Amino acid sequence: MRHFSSSFAHSYGQDMALLRTRTQWLLLVVFLAFIFTVPRWASNSFLTLATVIGITIVSAQGLNILTGNCGLVSMGHSAFMMVGGYAMAILTSQLGLPFVLAVPVAGLVAGVVGTIFGLPSLRIKGFYLIMATVAAYFIIHWLVLQFRQLTGGTEGMALPPADLFGWSIRSRENYFYVVIVTAIIATLVAKNILRTRIGRAFVAIRDNDLAAEAMGVNLFRYKLQAFFLGNIFAGVAGALSVQYYAFANVEQFPFFDSVWLLGMLIVGGMGSVSGVIYGVIAIKLLQQLAVKIGPSLAEIVNPQAAVGLSLILPSIAIILFLIFAPRGISHLWERVRNYYQLWPY
Amino acid sequence: MSHTTVQVQNVSLSFGGVKALTDVSITVSSDEIFAIIGPNGAGKTALLNCISGFYRPQVGEVYLYGKKITGLRPDRIARLGIARTFQNIGLYTGLSTLDNIMAARHVFMKQNFLTSALYFGWSRKEEIAHRKTVEEIIDFLEMQSIRKQIVGTLPYGLRKRVELGRALALEPKVLLLDEPMAGMTLEEKEDIARFILDVFEGQGDTYPDSPVLRDGVRSIVMIEHDMGVVMDLADRIAVLNFGRKIAEGTPAQIQSDPDVIKAYLGEPGQPG
Structure with a gap:
């Protein structure tokens, strides 16, 4: 993990902390605030x-x-x-x-x-x-x-x-x-x-x-x-x-849920705790998307085949991640973060 | 006064019909760097594996400070004070240098599910205490700049160094090194040789939080192919050939031993 020089740790305790910068605290508060207000506005x-x-x-x-x-x-x-x-x-x-x-x-x-x-x-x-x-x-x-x-x-x-x-x-x-x-x-x-x-x-x-x-x-x-x-x-x-x-x-x-859970780990990044969250959200959203667009595709494809779409869409995502980003979203995010922390160098 | 640390007594080991070791005995005393040499396939690593518990010899016993350790699981033997490195590097490639060494502090830590899950308070305090020891090892082996790098991305020479650090974190009485300098450049070899000697002697109060760095290890058992290194570092040498010990003695004795010369260079007068 790289950090700005302004966030150098002065003790081992500080170095081990999960959240070390003000930005990280701010992001967490915003994220939690968003989640806890979901029931107020969500369908x-x-x-x-x-x-x-x-x-x-x-x-x-x-x-x-x-x-x-x-x-x-x-x-x-x-x-x-x-x-x-x-x-x-x-x-x-x-x-x-x-x-x-x-x-x-x-x-x-x-x-x-x-x-x-x-x-x-x-x-x-x-x-x-x-x-x-x-x-x-x-x-x-x-x-x-x-x-x-x-x-x-x-x-x-x-x-x-x-x-x-x-x-x-x-x-x-x-x-x-x-x-x-x-x-x-x-x-x-x-x-x-x-x-x-x-x-x-x-x-x-x-x-x-x-x-x-x-x-x-x-x-x-x-x-x-x-x-x-x-x-x-x-x-x-x-x-x-x-x-x-x-x-x-x-x-x-269903047995298939075990398989999807493994897929979520792959998409999020095997071993990464934050990756679990990304992976679950990504796969669940893709499944939901497939359910949403499935009926509209029923006119083009065979209705029975349209049902399979909810399996195919997330499966393709897992395959793409295995090929192009085998370490998952969490690693992609790390790369983005390293990039902007070093920017403009 | 010197004691016997590791004693291997009449050990024989075979895999099916292949005899890896036949009636091998060595006695390593404290305050001694003991080298095991021999041609490829002579059984050097097999002997090390017998000491660290990966192989269980069919015949013979292994003792540590007079206590029988034959047949104990490797993790039990590690807890008794024998740490080792591997010929082809056995690091946890997905962890950072720091975490690799921290992982070896495992045996001294007392965290359980509950304290770990809560983290704050007791668990955090323990992490910090062991981090201090680990940082001394990092400092000693001059690895500060790679502290947080994932070891899978490190070059070969540095990986070997991390592995030495991880073995030291176990605070061993006996350190087993399986080809610590294989494949290294001359400079890297010199660094490792210096580390080995410094670990062996102990560094006193420079490193107050790491007992092994402060007091040194009692014995080092080392497999190495570089004869220059072996002759300079080792106090005594055992030579294995085809699973048998053919010689044992000081570097000077070994260098003039006719059997050793024969094993390495072949019979005089025979072509090839």
């Missing part, structure tokens, strides 16, 4: 989109820890969202847990289940691990349908309306605030974990597992910790998602 569909983006950011931060930083590619992430979602549904509707308790517990449940499915990661790597996580998705999907007494099977499960310390969060507007605050907390927690001891051990495993071991990193423990941590985020996101619809259903967590 219903935009508010829904913004809420879904918020939930997806929570989930993607988890995948970024697991895949982006620890290098363990997981295609089962939406299954662990499903675990969190069903845990949430069972905790609130059958055990009567309040929202504020049920969400973290749902996260922990997904974390524990994720750790169990992470057990093969010590023995298998790369492609084979990917296949194992694909299997994990379908095993969990099957388990949910199998234990219908608990989960309602294909019919799904209804959730009771939620309150937060007596404040009703049933309305879209209020729920949006809950999601956004959770997304901000998730992002901060992810960043803090990744910039300290545990995060460096994760990257060490990703970049060179042999060297990491020679430097005192216990591979097995840390890989499992990555699965645990990453899937807590997935579980929390799943919990937020089912509460939003007041309904839990396997259809809500």
Whole structure:
């Protein structure tokens, strides 16, 4: 990172701070102000989109820890969202847990289940691990349908309306605030974990597992910790998602979402915490765009083919990023920033 | 008074039918730079891997300060005080120089999920404390200008230097260096030789926050092909050939050893 000479750090604490210049603080305040006023002016569909983006950011931060930083590619992430979602549904509707308790517990449940499915990661790597996580998705999907007494099977499960310390969060507007605050907390927690001891051990495993071991990193423990941590985020996101619809259903967590989550990491920039936000927004907006322009294209293309457009548009974006900007939007932004900081040189 | 630091006792290692090491024993004492030399494929790196726990010898034992470490996982051995560098550089290419070295402080840090997630307060304080140590290593190895560069973008010579720094951050008692100067220019070699000697001797109170720089390491075990370097730096040398130790002694003894000459130059009177 380059900075103006006027922003030279005078202490290590200052050097490690996330926000170091007045401009960065200003941008953050403007950004937060923008987000928190969304419910005041946004249309219903935009508010829904913004809420879904918020939930997806929570989930993607988890995948970024697991895949982006620890290098363990997981295609089962939406299954662990499903675990969190069903845990949430069972905790609130059958055990009567309040929202504020049920969400973290749902996260922990997904974390524990994720750790169990992470057990093969010590023995298998790369492609084979990917296949194992694909299997994990379908095993969990099957388990949910199998234990219908608990989960309602294909019919799904209804959730009771939620309150937060007596404040009703049933309305879209209020729920949006809950999601956004959770997304901000998730992002901060992810960043803090990744910039300290545990995060460096994760990257060490990703970049060179042999060297990491020679430097005192216990591979097995840390890989499992990555699965645990990453899937807590997935579980929390799943919990937020089912509460939003007041309904839990396997259809809500399709396998394809795992793939899109990986795509979001690629577009945003693998491993980058801020990149997660860019990637999620970019892919979600593209999907929305495809949905919007799909009907108008129905006259030109076969209506059935027009449906596929919502898959094709973001897919093309992912391919283009892989070819032209493999380090994603976050790296592009860094280059822009370096350019204007050096300007006019 | 000198003690034994690393002792390798009658180690044999084979991969299927290939015998990498046959009945090799070395004893390294404290206050000693010990060099392992030998032609390509002689088993030098295999021996280092046996010490650092990557290979588990079928026969024989490895001891550190008299305690058996054979069969321990590499991360356990690292915690006991053996740090190493790799022949073809084992850095975390996506991290900066600073973070590569900080990553090695892992074993001394106590942050957990919760303190890390909160960051402010305890976790931040610990980061700053270890940053001080790491900055001393950066200062010692003259890497201030590349502190925040991603190591994947650094030239070869500097990467080797970062790797040495990362090994030092583990505050090892024994430092294993696998060809620390391979592929370097003369100047770079001289720099590394100076660093090795300075690390070995310790720098006293110049570096108060880094025990290893202050007090020095006890033993250095080094694989190196540059004979000039080996003869100048090493106190004792072991020569391996086809997985067997064929000689051991001071540089002067090794230089005049007929077996060593035969291994390096071939039998007199035979063509090729």
